[in-house]
Amino acid sequence: MNPRKLENLDRLAVHTITTKPWSIEEIIANYHQAGISGISVWREVLEKRNPVRIGEDIQNAGMEVVSLVRGGFFTGQTDAEIQASLDDNRRAIDEAAALNASMVVLVCGAVPGQAIRRSLAQIEAGLETLLPYAEKCGVSLAIEPLHPMYADSRSAICTMKTANEFAEKFDSPHLGVAVDVFHLWWDADIESEIQRCGDNGNLLAFHICDWKIGMADMLNDRGLMGEGVIQIREIRAWMEAAGFDGFHEVEIFSNRWWNADQKQFLKQITAAYLGHS
């Protein structure tokens, strides 16, 4: 397979966390100026803002609100913790609807020292409770499997296979999977699991960045596309072969890039997107 290069920014979205130093107002103005087509909104930037207004501002700037990031978790050691998580998820769904985002990205939790299977059972119970509310609000839930190095405290769902199994278990048009190359590139079965996800109508989102050799830390040293080892273009081709035609969302957590000039960084993002995605 020789995947074609991207020729424009029509499908390029950026997660607000990628330019963490900026307020949502700065983000809207600068992303618009850079020719970016979509924004995935992290909840942090909505603090003291009216989400309806922010959603309108994004659309008035000619961009689409792709997703609200993030809900999920679902796990806990007490019923109270789990209930608090469900309440927070309902608020996330409300915010997504207010923003006019079609989905909430779910990071499905893990509890340090708790067996993976117990966390998975709690996630299943949480999805079962939450899904009717999401459906009522017309907001989809996108399960994002995280890299196995986060299985200790962040996500018990670590592979496309497990995410696919959850999405298929509920068989709802409002539950699917978000594919992030950083988390999943290593998986020998990733192509077939992406195909399976598409075949079942569950392919909701595509997140891109890069995996650098010798990361300074496990959380906040992701690379810009081209800085690392991921065959991003090939994975994108698999997404397209599986029927995905949504946004390519740049999501980079990086102390290094957050410390750089954010306007310059945005220019490098658009160049890297065209050159390496």
Place this chain on the structure above:
Amino acid sequence: MNPRKLENLDRLAVHTITTKPWSIEEIIANYHQAGISGISVWREVLEKRNPVRIGEDIQNAGMEVVSLVRGGFFTGQTDAEIQASLDDNRRAIDEAAALNASMVVLVCGAVPGQAIRRSLAQIEAGLETLLPYAEKCGVSLAIEPLHPMYADSRSAICTMKTANEFAEKFDSPHLGVAVDVFHLWWDADIESEIQRCGDNGNLLAFHICDWKIGMADMLNDRGLMGEGVIQIREIRAWMEAAGFDGFHEVEIFSNRWWNADQKQFLKQITAAYLGHS
């Protein structure tokens, strides 16, 4: 399942790398004194030593040589690199035979920036070339899947499933899998993949340590059993249910523990083994 506790050190083996500051002579004397039953020998400690003699010294001290660590790799960007890797693997098999170790543990390589599927194809070709030699020497090859966070430069085999597929592809009594809890604990399918491995007669080795929350670095900050989140005893019970009755090999890479008094560390290893494995 409520797995039984271990009651003695009969199945306890330790990898020489665990007490890296010691020479092989210090290791034999101190492990013997600590009541340890087996040693997995890393090739580094054999430098300027006669492996036949070292093997005899270990057995004379009442311990078994469990495995030689490590061969594998198989991947490369040039034929010369791959040939050098195969030559080195033959030397590792010779050393294992000289030591009277029943197996060589294989870390099956990865090349930065090379697609996983290409590395897997190179690994398959390497195994095909090497296996007849291993069979001739009566030494088994144990594929050790590494954690996906090492897929960039160390191992393209990241799951029990992929390791099982390789072991089954060749269907040789001299090819199997080494299960290391550090690398595999997060996998939602680990229990069934261990069972599959046992059903096919491919369960060759069991390595233990722990996964700490907030590791200082991705390579050399493993925990002693009980210091982290892995349900080691439960995984051991799955190994036993799948028919495994070999050694429980403690393999810890830790700058923190390497800087500690190694005799004290060895006491803590035996206590942690009985208390948390």
